[in-house]
Amino acid sequence: MPASPRPRVLLLFGGRSSEHSVSCVTAASVMKAIDRQKYDVIPVGITKTGQWTLVDSDPGEWTLASGRRPEVEAGASQLHLTDGEAGDEISVAKESRLISGANGEIKDLGRVDVVFPLLHGPFGEDGTLQGMLELADLPYVGAGVASSAIGMDKHYMKVVFEAAGFQIGPYAVITDKQWRRDPAAALEGANGLELPLFVKPARAGSSMGITRVDDREQLREAVEAAREHDPKVVIEQGIIGREIECGVLEGRGEQLPRASFPGEISVSNEGHTFYDFEAKYVDDSAALSCPADLPEEAQQAIRRLAVAAFDAVGAEGLARVDFFYTSEGQWVINEINTMPGFTPNSMYPQMWAKTGIEYSELIDELIALALERPLGLR
Template sequence: MKKKLGLLYGGKSAEHNVSMQTAMAVIKALDTDKYDIHPIYISENGEWVRGPQLTGPVETVKELEFQALPELGSNALSTTLFQASEDASLDVIFPLLHGPNGEDGTVQGLLELLNLPYVGNGVLASSAGMDKVIMKNIFEVAGLNQVKYTSFIRTDWQSDKEAAYDLVEKELGYPCFVKPANLGSSVGISKCTKREELEEAFAEAFQFDRKVIIEEGVTAREVEVGVLGNDNPKVSVAGEIVPKTDFYDYKAKYQDGNTALIIPADITESEYGAIEADAIKAFKALDCSGLVRADFFLTKEGKVYINEVNTMPGFTPFSMFPLLWKHTGVEYDALINKLVDLALERHAEKQNIKYSI
């Protein structure tokens, strides 16, 4: 019997366009003999709109941008969005959402309340993985090696900007990186080599979040692995990102192709072993499920630092996570099937929990 698969995409987030590209790619790869495909679009304004069932791939993003019905009003949100018909729920939801209001535990919480199976990480892992400060604090407790970091909320920075800059220079020095704490896809990130750049970077990052994280710059290679599974996760081969620009920013990642992806990465067995072990440790520290992409720094001395994990990594066939698994022997369509199976497995396990005494 075919599974009724709900695709949730778009989102009220700076990563809306990334999500739309992901949705197109997944729809193209889905086997319509295995799945009934039900699209649910979230506009940039936060409107949730159910589209008609899809019977095949779409050619443009515009085909996935549905309009809300006037009688429902804007922001209408109803359990009927998640019904396959008048009397049946969708079998599983695939949240193809990146960034806040999608990858941060908010949508996952809604799906938990509706008791619907969904692909990927739960509320805790999603929210902790979205907030880079909380994530790094958890990694510190877990004993994972990281570069030095500090953070600020907007009101503290505004009350004494010079003190904030002084603290960064004293504790981290230059170069350093300033990032919004709750955003992915390299949005709002700046590399700083002097005070003037640091001031501009704070102002830039605070446009996207009320909290920023500042990380010590380190001379190292950027190596990533994919992690797949629930309680017994597996790790893909490693891949290396070699940006042709100064660092791997949004433009290099999505717009101008100024990045080389080397898969498998040219690293030693012991270096891979350390990365593999730390990826699993990070996955379990955040209580992840389904998938993450784990990002590391690897110095020329062979020291491994975890940078972050992404709980819903870019998911087009040309994104790092699917490419890593392709080189590990799992093709894109098979990867989607595996993630759906993992979602159903985790949901079935949760049904064994007692909620009464």
């Protein structure tokens, strides 16, 4: 490809997790909104088996409009990041390049200046991809290795937040070995939790594999459903309170992280017992109120807490922090998402739009933050 003075952005999506299709939908939105006069965009999809392939840059190929969930298909060639020497493995490099290999032929697709990983779930949002990009000395949008791993694992996330002084809800954890060794004994850890319970895969998002349990007889089946997505399962006691979210955007240079206006989700479809995948992406039953209807003091409190949560896990770039606001005026932290849903209709971009940063501007800011960030330890 001919040399270009514009930054070359590798837009990476798809992936090996159960959130593959969500990632594709997100990529379609970014492809449509990114400033092509400012950036050269290289769309690269990762199949469900892990193959990297150059894909169609038409956003229409990756939406839910057809009624099907989009999926990256394997291409004729496989793509690799190298230091510019054909055939080399990924290595620390002064200039990373994208190499295409097919039928024994190697083609240099040019340099890569920054990666925008629109990947959700394991093998994309959990620090594994971030570690590879760190080894390649390649800037990327979003959180680093440790913060991505902490943000992905609902168990360790709670450990970190509790250590940082946040109020968290009661919960229990069931590991794969505990379940395989003695399921009945594993379930005993949830005996002290009050109904309703929410059973979740420890390392999944987009409400995949989550079950609300109102009868303890349902608990074993709910754990099995969660284990279809992750062998490690978290059981949370339901919290009585309003669900309030806040977006955080890293500050430039030495500036502090910025917090959006808080938002509140309401789900109008009575078929949803919680904010599940269908409500998020399919049937338009969810609505966002932003700023949330809260006293000014409470709004300022959640914005401070969201920034503190961002710092507690060492996040970078962006994150959405979710809280419960109880009738006693207490804030109970639920989770942090270091690569939140990022379509224009997703809560993170919507909250920033209400705060004054539109979608295309938000994309631009995230790329600028990634290019500004120093490589290596920081």
